[in-house]
Amino acid sequence: MRYQLIFLLFTFSLFGQENKSYKxxxxxxxxxxxxxxxxxxxxxxxxxxxxxxxxxxxxxxxxxxxxxxxxxxxxxxxxxxxxxxxxxxxxxxxxxxxxxxxxxxxxxxxxxxxxxxxxxxxxxxxxxxxxxxxxxxxxxxxxxxxxxxKFKSEFKFIERPYPIECKNSIDIESCINKYFSSHIVKNFRYPNKALRKGIQGKVECNFYIDKDGSIVIKELNGPDKILEDEAKRILNKIPKLVNATIKGVPVKVSFSIPITFKLD
Structure with a gap:
């Protein structure tokens, strides 16, 4: 599992752009x-x-x-x-x-x-x-x-959010990934309705860690709402994290993780 800062980027040609003065x-x-x-x-x-x-x-x-x-x-x-x-x-x-x-x-x-x-x-x-x-x-x-x-941000100029359990970790990135993985495994529950219907697949979870360290879900994309609702339940059980900062100022940071539901 990996996590990343999410940025909305656009493609522009370098030259021929409209010149405008911003005041x-x-x-x-x-x-x-x-x-x-x-x-x-x-x-x-x-x-x-x-x-x-x-x-x-x-x-x-x-x-x-x-x-x-x-x-x-x-x-x-x-x-x-x-x-x-x-x-x-x-x-x-x-x-x-x-x-x-x-x-x-x-x-x-x-x-x-x-x-x-x-x-x-x-x-x-x-x-x-x-x-x-x-x-x-x-x-x-x-x-x-x-x-x-598969570009990954290096978190330049930002102190990334982290669970309190990772406070003294030497490898903060690895600790955060293990924390999310462990949380998903611990709280995972395959919905009975999805089992009966044979529904499986991956739910892409886009959320951000707010300025107070709480989880705010932005978007869930999966094969069925049943699985999306279960992913939402799992994410909502994540305790508050230590919030991210830039120059000591609290900021919110976006994350993206997958939760996979697979039938044997």
Missing amino acids: YFPFTDICNNESDYFDCEREIFEKEILGLITPEIENDITQKMIDNKTSLTFAFVYSPNKSIREDIDIDFLNEEIKVKIIQFLLQLQPYPSDENLEDTIKAKRFEFVFIKNSENKLFIASDELLKEM
């Missing part, structure tokens, strides 16, 4: 649909980053890539009605792009709002995976392509 952060003046805000916010950053890449920079990146791919990751902290803090973390193999991204973030002004916003520190983390196509050109990988590649 405020958060981008609530542009991304005004709450349910689609994350996708919209991410798309803005993607377009901005791609617009910074010149042919010279593209050539430098492609020469330094390992296995035809590389990740660009950055994280920053801000507060409502305040600018992004200067202690921005960024990891990438091209120094010029790193400088340009930091300059872009620091020039963003806090979005003016009359609303009573919660005055707490907030953290953001983004990861963009660049790959080369058959013509040796750069693209940002789509979510579907990353799944095909």
Whole structure:
């Protein structure tokens, strides 16, 4: 079993993107649909980053890539009605792009709002995976392509969530995987109705660990609702975990695990 950070990625060509100047952060003046805000916010950053890449920079990146791919990751902290803090973390193999991204973030002004916003520190983390196509050109990988590649995030700039049992573990990743596997085995129960009907298969479970460490189920995809309901029951029995943080700020992190129901 493996777990992963889930990011919604899009595929863009590097050049020919529409140039647009962004003045405020958060981008609530542009991304005004709450349910689609994350996708919209991410798309803005993607377009901005791609617009910074010149042919010279593209050539430098492609020469330094390992296995035809590389990740660009950055994280920053801000507060409502305040600018992004200067202690921005960024990891990438091209120094010029790193400088340009930091300059872009620091020039963003806090979005003016009359609303009573919660005055707490907030953290953001983004990861963009660049790959080369058959013509040796750069693209940002789509979510579907990353799944095909079995790409796994390295959790840069984020303290991952973990069960309290794994607090002192030397290999935190292995401990977390064993914890989820053990929980599923311990609480697994094949639904009688599914047994009678001969229903079997895999339920893909997408959920996130909230800022307080609780499990919030986002989506369950299986061959039958009976199995999906059982997977939901199993996940809901997971005790609160130690929440993830970026620069000490609590954040929520998405996970994806399969639960397989197989008849002998």
